[in-house]
Amino acid sequence: xxxxxxxxxxxxxxxxxxxxxxxxxxxxxxxxxxxxxxxxxxxxxxxxxxxxxxxxxxxxxxxxxxxxxxxxxxxxxxxxxxxxxxxxxxxxxxxxxxxxxxxxxxxxxxxxxxxxxxxxxxxxxxxxxxxxxxxxxxxxxxxxxxxxxxxxxxxxxxxxxxxxxxxxxxxxxxxxxx
Numbered sequence: 001x002x003x004x005x006x007x008x009x010x011x012x013x014x015x016x017x018x019x020x021x022x023x024x025x026x027x028x029x030x031x032x033x034x035x036x037x038x039x040x041x042x043x044x045x046x047x048x049x050x051x052x053x054x055x056x057x058x059x060x061x062x063x064x065x066x067x068x069x070x071x072x073x074x075x076x077x078x079x080x081x082x083x084x085x086x087x088x089x090x091x092x093x094x095x096x097x098x099x100x101x102x103x104x105x106x107x108x109x110x111x112x113x114x115x116x117x118x119x120x121x122x123x124x125x126x127x128x129x130x131x132x133x134x135x136x137x138x139x140x141x142x143x144x145x146x147x148x149x150x151x152x153x154x155x156x157x158x159x160x161x162x163x164x165x166x167x168x169x170x171x172x173x174x175x176x177x178x
Contacts, residue, residue: 004163005154005170010145012167015155016050018144022125023054025142026095029123034058035093036119040110041065041083042164043099046156047127047144051097059095062087068106079109094119099156100128100147104136111138128152128169145169151177 037059039048052059065083094114101107107124114122125142132149151174153159154166159177 004173004176005166006173008168008170009147009150009152010155010169015169019047019050020054022142022144023051023056026051026125027055027057030057030093033093034060035095036060036062036087036089037095037097038085039063040096040098043156043158044097044127046164047099048097051125060087064110066106066110068109079106081113089114089117089119091118091120093121094123096122096124098124098126100130100152101126101138101140102130102133104134104138107140108136108138127155128157
């Protein structure tokens with residue numbers, strides 16, 4: 001699969017080391033608590049799985065599926081909830097686990113939606129932050145990696161629902177998406 005990548009941005013070892021560090025940070029913040037940790041499907045599933053396995057804190061897991069990508073690589077700015085939480089989060093500490101925050105549109109709308117449900121706290125953890133593409137000011141509490149404005153796939157990130165299972169984060173060659 002490496003032939004579809006222009007270059008590898010983050011290798012497996014670097015991913016796992018940083019995820020362990022993030023897990024330790026979350027353990028310190030949520031010591032003695034049982035937060036609801038929300039996986040934003042589908043892109044976050046690898047990150048979510050590795051992060052929660054590294055955490056020592058007891059967590060309650062839940063899942064949401066939202067859609068905001070109309071043509072496959074540009075966010076439309078509108079989100080549709082395709083799968084909602086099963087857990088009532090009122091009065092609970094909530095951690096949203098996301099694969100990437102770029103324009104900020106999706107995360108901004110998702111935060112607004114979850115804040116309406118009156119959690120005790122709401123934090124955002126993202127594997128990748130593409131701040132150079134930000135069009136909406138959105139609070140991201142924990143960032144594993146800052147990345148440049150390139151089209152990336154792997155470790156859960158896809159293009160038209162493929163390439164998620166590449167074990168690194170890499171830049172997709174332009175001929176695969178143009």
